[in-house]
Amino acid sequence: MEKQKLVVIGNGMAGARTVEEILARGGAEQFDITMFGEEPTGNYNRILLSNVLNGSYQEDEIFLNPLEWYEENNIRLLAGKRASGLLRRAKLAYGEDGQPVPYDKLIIATGSRAFIPPMEGTTMVDGTLKPGVFVFRSLEDCRNIADWAKGKHSAAVIGGGLLGLEAARGLQNFGLEVHIVHLGGHLMPQQLDTGAGAILKTSMENLGIKVHLKKNTSAIIGPDRVLGLRFADGGTLECDMVIISAGIKANWEIAAGCGLTVERGIVVDDQMRCPDDPSIYAVGECAQHRGHVYGLVAPLWEQAKVLADHITGKNTRSAYHGSKVATKLKVMGVEVASMGIVEPQTPEDEVVQFSEPKRGTYKKLIVRDGRLVGGILLGDISKAAYLIQAFDRNTPLPEERLHLLFDIGDPPKQVTFAEMGASTQVCNCNGVSKGAIVACVNAGKRNAKAVMDATRAGMGCGSCKSMVAEIVEWACGGETEEDPSVHYYVPGVPLTKPELIRAILERNLKSVSAVFDLLAGGKEDAASKPGLASLLKTLWKGEYEDEKDARFINERVHANIQKDGTFSVVPQIPGGITSPAQLRRIAFVAEKYHVPLVKLTGGQRIDLLGIRKDDLPKVWHDLDMPSGYAYGKSYRTCKSCVGSDFCRFGLGDSITLALKIENEFQGFDSPHKLKLATAGCPRNCSEAMVKDLGAVAVEGGKWEIYIGGAAGSSVRKGDILCSADSHEEVLKLMGRFIQYYRENAKYLERTHGFVQRLGIEKIRAIVVEDSEGIAERLDREIAESKAAYKDPWKDAWLPENDNQFASVLPILQ
Amino acid sequence: MTETILGPVSNVPAGEGRVFLVDGEKIAVFHARGGGVYAVQAACPHRGGPLADGLLGGTTLICPLHGWKFDLKTGQALFGDCGLKTFHVTLDASQQIVLLK
Numbered sequence A: 001m002e003k004q005k006l007v008v009i010g011n012g013m014a015g016a017r018t019v020e021e022i023l024a025r026g027g028a029e030q031f032d033i034t035m036f037g038e039e040p041t042g043n044y045n046r047i048l049l050s051n052v053l054n055g056s057y058q059e060d061e062i063f064l065n066p067l068e069w070y071e072e073n074n075i076r077l078l079a080g081k082r083a084s085g086l087l088r089r090a091k092l093a094y095g096e097d098g099q100p101v102p103y104d105k106l107i108i109a110t111g112s113r114a115f116i117p118p119m120e121g122t123t124m125v126d127g128t129l130k131p132g133v134f135v136f137r138s139l140e141d142c143r144n145i146a147d148w149a150k151g152k153h154s155a156a157v158i159g160g161g162l163l164g165l166e167a168a169r170g171l172q173n174f175g176l177e178v179h180i181v182h183l184g185g186h187l188m189p190q191q192l193d194t195g196a197g198a199i200l201k202t203s204m205e206n207l208g209i210k211v212h213l214k215k216n217t218s219a220i221i222g223p224d225r226v227l228g229l230r231f232a233d234g235g236t237l238e239c240d241m242v243i244i245s246a247g248i249k250a251n252w253e254i255a256a257g258c259g260l261t262v263e264r265g266i267v268v269d270d271q272m273r274c275p276d277d278p279s280i281y282a283v284g285e286c287a288q289h290r291g292h293v294y295g296l297v298a299p300l301w302e303q304a305k306v307l308a309d310h311i312t313g314k315n316t317r318s319a320y321h322g323s324k325v326a327t328k329l330k331v332m333g334v335e336v337a338s339m340g341i342v343e344p345q346t347p348e349d350e351v352v353q354f355s356e357p358k359r360g361t362y363k364k365l366i367v368r369d370g371r372l373v374g375g376i377l378l379g380d381i382s383k384a385a386y387l388i389q390a391f392d393r394n395t396p397l398p399e400e401r402l403h404l405l406f407d408i409g410d411p412p413k414q415v416t417f418a419e420m421g422a423s424t425q426v427c428n429c430n431g432v433s434k435g436a437i438v439a440c441v442n443a444g445k446r447n448a449k450a451v452m453d454a455t456r457a458g459m460g461c462g463s464c465k466s467m468v469a470e471i472v473e474w475a476c477g478g479e480t481e482e483d484p485s486v487h488y489y490v491p492g493v494p495l496t497k498p499e500l501i502r503a504i505l506e507r508n509l510k511s512v513s514a515v516f517d518l519l520a521g522g523k524e525d526a527a528s529k530p531g532l533a534s535l536l537k538t539l540w541k542g543e544y545e546d547e548k549d550a551r552f553i554n555e556r557v558h559a560n561i562q563k564d565g566t567f568s569v570v571p572q573i574p575g576g577i578t579s580p581a582q583l584r585r586i587a588f589v590a591e592k593y594h595v596p597l598v599k600l601t602g603g604q605r606i607d608l609l610g611i612r613k614d615d616l617p618k619v620w621h622d623l624d625m626p627s628g629y630a631y632g633k634s635y636r637t638c639k640s641c642v643g644s645d646f647c648r649f650g651l652g653d654s655i656t657l658a659l660k661i662e663n664e665f666q667g668f669d670s671p672h673k674l675k676l677a678t679a680g681c682p683r684n685c686s687e688a689m690v691k692d693l694g695a696v697a698v699e700g701g702k703w704e705i706y707i708g709g710a711a712g713s714s715v716r717k718g719d720i721l722c723s724a725d726s727h728e729e730v731l732k733l734m735g736r737f738i739q740y741y742r743e744n745a746k747y748l749e750r751t752h753g754f755v756q757r758l759g760i761e762k763i764r765a766i767v768v769e770d771s772e773g774i775a776e777r778l779d780r781e782i783a784e785s786k787a788a789y790k791d792p793w794k795d796a797w798l799p800e801n802d803n804q805f806a807s808v809l810p811i812l813q
Numbered sequence B: 001m002t003e004t005i006l007g008p009v010s011n012v013p014a015g016e017g018r019v020f021l022v023d024g025e026k027i028a029v030f031h032a033r034g035g036g037v038y039a040v041q042a043a044c045p046h047r048g049g050p051l052a053d054g055l056l057g058g059t060t061l062i063c064p065l066h067g068w069k070f071d072l073k074t075g076q077a078l079f080g081d082c083g084l085k086t087f088h089v090t091l092d093a094s095q096q097i098v099l100l101k
Helices: A013-024 A046-053 A067-072 A139-149 A162-172 A194-206 A297-311 A384-393 A434-442 A448-455 A465-475 A497-506 A512-519 A526-543 A553-557 A580-592 A613-623 A654-665 A727-744 A751-758 A760-767 A775-787 A792-796
Strands: A004-009 A031-037 A063-065 A075-079 A083-087 A092-095 A100-102 A105-108 A112-114 A133-135 A154-158 A177-181 A210-212 A217-221 A228-231 A236-238 A241-244 A248-250 A266-268 A277-282 A287-289 A326-331 A334-340 A350-356 A361-368 A371-378 A425-427 A567-569 A597-600 A606-611 A635-640 A674-679 A693-698 A702-707 A719-724 B003-008 B016-022 B025-031 B037-041 B055-057 B060-062 B069-071 B086-091 B096-100
Touching (some): A004 A100, A046 A139, A046 A162, A105 A297, A133 A139, A139 A241, A154 A162, A162 A177, A162 A241, A194 A361, A326 A384, A425 A465, A434 A448, A448 A465, A497 A512, A497 A526, A497 A727, A512 A526, A526 A775, A526 B055, A526 B060, A567 A613, A580 A613, A606 A613, A635 A654, A654 A674, A654 A693, A654 A727, A719 A727, A719 A760, A727 A751, A727 A760, A751 A760, A760 A775, B003 B016, B025 B096
Parallel strands (some): A004 A031, A105 A277, A154 A177, A177 A210, A266 A287, A635 A674, A674 A693
Antiparallel strands (some): A083 A092, A112 A248, A217 A228, A228 A236, A326 A334, A350 A361, A361 A371, A567 A606, A693 A702, A702 A719, B003 B096, B016 B025, B025 B037, B037 B086, B060 B069
């Protein structure tokens, strides 16, 4: 098939980008391409001209398509040749030299030029600009400005818009005194409101630029070169040069000359075609789409894609629906981002605003129906990327508007799941993306638990569980099928925790297998076993019939399994208090068993890592210290600061309290781990306020008890339960809370979740004020649990199963 | 097929697993509470977790490292598609575990 002739008038960013898009769609097979380019060079990035002016870029650094690019792509570039006319009936385009270039398809990308407001003395008699008067649109302008500026003293920029400000800042680099002369009441009227404009004026003045507002320039003074400006109010300003930056005007003349519809720009439809002639397209700053002429680059990229889709036939239904305009000002020292409207337009429009003029910070958002329709950020534009995205995609905003303006406290939340990318990782432990969760929902898993089971999302540290549940709900369109098992204590026994406790006690069930037999129809569930074992131990204490298979491996062998199948061993060191004799024993063990890593833990203990399962009983025997329970869903340890013994700030004896706490609660099974701390003063060196339970000494011999703190995958300061007068009082209240938590929390629910779920007031009422009359019983349960404590490392002398610790069993023939 | 007698089933407590080394290959053998005996590869295909240390319920096994789940009868993973190699095991008349390989 013979190729069609495609002619592009204009070799600026719009023309060249459109050709690139056409080539990307295989256009080289369909078209012979000819481009008219008024400038003698290839295509360069016009946006960076102000950077060339201010010296931060060299000319050759801003080229997008050098001349070689045209050769490589077999494009005939008529460089330095301006198109002067079209003969539509004959399908011919003419250059200024009168040479006709035939076309089958034509693209007009003539861009725009500087608008020069009527002022006396702007031009010389021959129509050229008076020496010292410049516009700022091309590389040539840039060079001329730089040449003229040498050795001069002052410059005036007419126009306080985006480009004018950038030009002003660039001119400062030539050592000039720079003035901005602006007709309106505030700078950047397209992008800013009055308040932001006022702050920007101060910021520009702090940079040494003089700003003159509400100044209507009536004349440029000087007979044969610029000497100054005269204003309509009679005032004058001396200057050696003038840059006119008062807006742009679309170059539509070539279209108007051949009868195409032109208003403020060349009118195009949603396919960027001229409605009068289906073989002619227009794109970029010369085009007018649905009443808008865009002077920014982002709309151009979108237009170029649609045009290329359509002209190549790749997607003839592709359509441009207009662009939402967002800008960033790139003036060194002043940061501005702006999007959409700058003032509310209806009484319902909600304005969220923050202003701190002294620091040059101003933030304003206009929200309509929960979506961003306008925004201004000045001084601090750290939220710009996020806001521009929300504006551009029209996504719903979070209810908490404060987070739109500032990053406070929590990491910024994902606004909506619709806008979250499919590849965004939701579960960081198991690497599950939003897309995988949605796919799982679409495959028929209609509730969070089913999705978590199937994808393993939320099954690592668990901190993403609520987000997984929210995504599932979103993906189900809000119609999740409720999984009744979420109310069960463990998924495999269809009873809530109070029902389960009642049934266990009534039917005297003392082992996990008995519970499955009598309460779950004989059906074992692996995942339910550890939770049941924990609860049975809590309820029956010494009478509990332990079945090793119901315990997670850590609790079977009383050590913490590591990634390579070895174990870590942490002996009990309550309050972080040890002795030379203990340290010698630990050192001896570490050497004897070639322990690869000896490490201090976060809980003020010593961890021996990399121990083989077979060696565990021998290690315990040689250590001759009790287990530190650093492996269990159980009471772990209580750390402490130095307290009043040595510390000059100490108010209370935190060390002794920690030792008493450990002695009281050691080895207790619980729904999740319990990590405690005591602090001798509110400086909180032992971090007691972020532990599951903490006691902090305060003046007057009192202790404040904190519960529900967390500093793991969640971070939360604990709530103050109450204050206590003595160590014994602390022990009693802590014990009551622990027992209440053991009886009422879901399996694997940490205290911070439990306290937040029930509320501190309710817990305080039950534990401190005994509102349910159960305090005495809770105290008794604690005492019984304490009495049933048995150091599991005594297994070293009496293993329950001979081969429990064998990594491989011998084959006996 | 060769038969290997691994020893009395009482060596593997009910509901638990133990590892045997057979011809240089580590095999995890499980004794389900329901009475059945099962044998699979000893290392989890995910990150090499020691499957014999896992939790067993019915014939569902949970790896102790990252919670991957498998059905011991078929070796099939309950999520993902990376299953386990299974071996044929039976109990003989004297309650010895016999592995067919």
